[in-house]
Amino acid sequence: MLFNSIDFAVFLPIVFALYWFVTNKRLKLQNFLLVIASYTFYGWWDWRFLSLIIFSTLVDYSVGLALKKQENQTKRKILLWTSILVNLGFLGFFKYYNFFLDNFITAFSFFGTEIKANSLYIILPVGISFYTFQTLSYTIDVYKRKLEPTKDLIAFAAFVSFFPQLVAGPIERATNLLPQFYKKRKFIYSQATDGMKQILWGLFKKIVIADNAAEYANMIFNDSSDYSGSTLVLGALFFTFQIYGDFSGYSDIAIGTSRLFGFNLKRNFAFPYFSRDIAEFWRRWHISLSTWFRDYLYIPLGGSRGGIWMKIRNTFIIFIVSGFWHGANWTFIVWGALNAIYFIPLLLTNNNRNNLDIVARGKYLPSFKELISMLLTFGLTVFAWIFFRAENMEHAFSYISQIVSLSLFEMPYFLGIRKAAMIVGFIILFLLIEWIGREQQYAIKTLVSKWKKPFQWVFYYLIVMLIFLYGTTSKEFIYFQF
Amino acid sequence: MKRFIRHIILFSSIVLASIYFILSQADGYSDPFYLKFTTPQQKSLIIGTSKAAQGIIPSVIAENFDIPVYNYSFSINSSPFGPKYLESIKHKLSQKKRDGVFILNVDCWSIASRCTEPNDILSFRENNTCIAEMETVDKNPNLSYLLKYMSGNYYKILHKPAVALLHDDGWLEVSLSMDSISVARRTKSTLLNYKNKQSIYKYSSLRVDYLVKTIDFLNEFGDVYLVRLPVSPKLMAIENDVMPDFNNTINQIVNKTSGYLDLTTTNDLYKYTDGVHLQKESGKKVTEEISKWIRNVEAQQKGTKKGTTVK
Structure with missing residues (x-):
């Protein structure tokens, strides 16, 4: 369902009325309504891909609870990687499978080896990059003990699928959005x-x-x-x-x-x-994605704490991955790399926070x-x-x-x-x-x-x-x- | 909450009332087809593509004949002969009287399809146009048309672009600069467009069948006249390439009508805005020619039978 469509103009007042009037402001019922509304909103495009969201929700919910109980660090890591592999596995298959296959074939043919492989006709599920990153943030934060895992499956499902930001962000952090599903909401004019x-x-x-x-x-x-x-x-x-x-x-x-x-x-x-400057631009453009990469990729890689080469490496990684996140095409990768080239002089001269x-x-x-x-x-x-x-x-x-x-x-x-x-x-x-x-x-x-x-x-x-x-x-x- | 709801309802009401007011101001400047779906049902019709929409002027016929004829022609994409156009004609025609005059503009494009299988009725190019989808063709204001086909162009209701004006009688008056450079530029572009069509458009026997069905239907309500409008010699060459035996095809069905007037023999006498469409003044001359011819045919018909080819 598009925000700029008649469908949404009808959908929104209905959900609004049910949310504030029919649920009688009961929290559980409101959250349940939001899940149903969100699944309807998403299913409007293609209901088949709802199964991906539901599966991802169940996996991360279970991993979160298991992480709470588990004290063994190796087992905790296994749980974290299970969540990462499931989420990135879906993303990789639906978004990048044909890209890697095509480039693999091109690379081999460059060395004179002909490879016959069938590319698949894959439809990209709408918003998969957004909700995947959102759920990943939950598991990683629980793993790092920054966040208490939730026992409330409905609240968690509502967090993963919350319809206003489900298909194109902002990519919410569990630390910000999830607690809002536990609190009683009040209508404020x-x-x-x-x-x-x-x-x-x-x-x-x-x-x-x-x-x-x-x-x-x-x-x-x-x-x-x-x-x-x-x-x-x-x-x-x-x-x-x-x-x-x-x-x-x-x-x-x-x-x-x-x-x-x-x-x-x-x-x-x-x-x-x-x-x-470009550093300021990236603090102001798609903030939820930039900060996601900063917190879950750039800082774990060492950020800007190491030597010059480490700074350059990390900057290139974060920008290229950010470009690649946008789509399986070399144009996005070059776009990311170009921004890294713009950014590095500022970083190396300590002018990136001017x-x-x-x-x-x-x-x-x-x-x-x-x-x-x-x-x-x-x-x-x-x-x-x-x-x-x-x-x-x-x-x-x-x-x-x-x-x-x-x-x-x-x-x-x-x-x-x-x-x-x-x-x-x-x-x-x-x-x-x-x-x-x-x-x-x-x-x-x-x-x-x-x-x-x-x-x-x-x-x-x-x-x-x-x-x-x-x-x-x-x-x-x-x-x-x- | 009550205050919020009250404000939203009040604001929405003002907005909706304004939108309704703006939509009700739509006229012949706003859209090249809109008035065709707002005017009342008609007794006499001009049927065809954009050549006829611009080139046959009802007011000129009215001057000669004192018959109000309505121009119900659209474009090469919307109104070739087929089930959808026939259905729309049925909606537009007032079926109470039987003394109507029907001028059918025929050319090779209106009996051709641009699909791989030219007789595949489900792939006909007009299937998703207003011709096919509008059941109400005589309601003013016609909100369903405005909401469906003018979406994204509502500013035209207020701006009133001066190039095209659809008159109440269905004539689309196009006022373009006729200096030689502008005409040459438009003609080059349009002919290139038609050259591309040349390989895509294929003769469709099913469209000819629907031309016959249209004639049969209209015959019940008056006299049907077939007209081939003049075009620039360069387009003529393309049309001859697309369907060299076009006149033979038409001559096979002409006995069902009151006659066939092929004006392409006088192509050089007229001016065209883009090589395809008649310039306004030329349109008047052509319409006068058509009026004279109809008067002659009517005079002849009093003594002879139907099916006269006049060149």
């Missing part, structure tokens, strides 16, 4: 209206910004050989806003929806395109230096996105080589350039609102809070109307495929 505002802003980002930008990004990337260098630059920029609007829009809707049910999810984006605070806090405008830093970081990010969006490495290189040509100085031209100009206007408006609201959790949180109520309503009404008038037909979220 301000929390609910805040949730509604965040949903509205998320829908605007997704439907008006991302989906419209996608039309042109897809058109230009799909037939990139037909366009001038300047048009290809525009294509890359459209994709830059498409992916941000799409993914951060999803996160906003997920967080806002959770708040309607009395839950607080982790923040996933913090205005990343206003970052002054920009911890939000840019130009308390000011209307950034300083000239900040502006240049932001533009430079944005430019590097746009360049990296070309690899992320390209179909394959050949496509990425041909796209870049066409940009670096004399046609870069031609006037950009493509079909529908007039509507595109309108979309550019929306992107500028969007950036302006994001800039004004950059010190908040999401851009419009307090943007109009000082206005009189009727004016506030007019503001939200205008956003709804923009979504209605300028939205495109409902499109899937990009991150569903990861």
Whole structure:
């Protein structure tokens, strides 16, 4: 079920009404309802893959309980690896099987050995990378004794499958989300209206910004050989806003929806395109994944505590794995490696934690230096996105080589350039609102809070109307495929 | 909680009322087909693809004949002859009177399919279009059309793009720049598009059967006239390649109608916006030609039988 669909517009009020009115606010019943609602939400795509979620839930629930009882360190390790192998096994099979097979065959044929192997037609279960990482965090935290395992299977199933963030995050930590299923939830008006505002802003980002930008990004990337260098630059920029609007829009809707049910999810984006260096960008982009890799991969590998080579190795590992997490394609790996290359100079010169605070806090405008830093970081990010969006490495290189040509100085031209100009206007408006609201959790949180109520309503009404008038037909979220 | 529910209901009501108001403002500028599904049932119809939608002007026929004819033509994708278009025609036709006039625009594309098996009815290209899916064709505002087919384009209701205007009588008036560079650019692109179609579109005997069924059905309610509209010589060459014996095919069924007018013999006399569609002024001239021809045929019919080919 898509957040930007009529189905969800019907589903959400029904679940909301049942949750607050019919369950009589009884915790167990509410959790049970959330499990049923979440399975319905997921099963809307393909009910067959529900079995994976249920199996994963049962395995991690049992491993958690077994870890509590077990004191023998070797046996505890075996239990931990059982959970890791089951979860990563599913992920590996569904997401990476054909990739490894194809590369294995290519590698052997390079040395003159022909291997005949059949690749499988495998459908990737929606959101598998997200819920796999979420359940893994539970087992690892229980193993490290950072978290008490739960005996409440329903609460655990609700934690694994919680529908607002099930298919595209934020990837929640058991330490944050699971305890919320044990506590009695209370309906708070301000929390609910805040949730509604965040949903509205998320829908605007997704439907008006991302989906419209996608039309042109897809058109230009799909037939990139037909366009001038300047048009290809525009294509890359459209994709830059498409992916941000799409993914951060999803996160906003997920967080806002959770708040309607009395839950607080982790923040996933913090205005990343206003970052002054790549290290800051990665503290602000897909925060739940970056921190997951930091805590469960980078730090166990030694983090930045070792020598220079260890720092470089660990940085490359975390970025390449992060790229690979996005999909079984060399383009994602190169995207990750490129970001590592951007990041390493900052790390080696101890400049990776220079920009911890939000840019130009308390000011209307950034300083000239900040502006240049932001533009430079944005430019590097746009360049990296070309690899992320390209179909394959050949496509990425041909796209870049066409940009670096004399046609870069031609006037950009493509079909529908007039509507595109309108979309550019929306992107500028969007950036302006994001800039004004950059010190908040999401851009419009307090943007109009000082206005009189009727004016506030007019503001939200205008956003709804923009979504209605300028939205495109409902499109899937990009991150569903990861 | 009560306050929250109250606010949500109030806000949603305002939003829904606004959306309804905006949707009810949809007109001939908003969408090239919308008004075809909002106007009342009609006694006389023009049937065909976008060539007819733009090239046959009901008001010109009305000037010559004093007959209100409605242009119920769509596009090459939506309205080739087949079960779905026939069904839609049945919905649109007021079946109370029997003195209607029906002008059927025929060309090689409207009796061809672009599927591997040209007679595979389940793969017909119009199966998933508004023609196939809209059962209500005379309701104003037609919310089901607006919600299903205009989704993603609602801004056009307010912006009113000036290029295309669908008139109340079904004529799609297209106003494009006719300077030689613009025409050449559009013609190049459209002809390339048709050249690609050349290898994909195949003659379908089932579509011809449905053309006959359409004629048979309309014959019950008036006189049916077949017309082949002029096209640019370059498109003509493509059409001749696709179906060299197109006129023979039509001549085999012409006796079921009041006549067949092949205007492709006068291709050079008219202007085209893109090599395929008649420019407005040329459309008026062509419609006048058609009107004159119908008047002649009617005069002849008083003394002779049906089935006259006029060139």
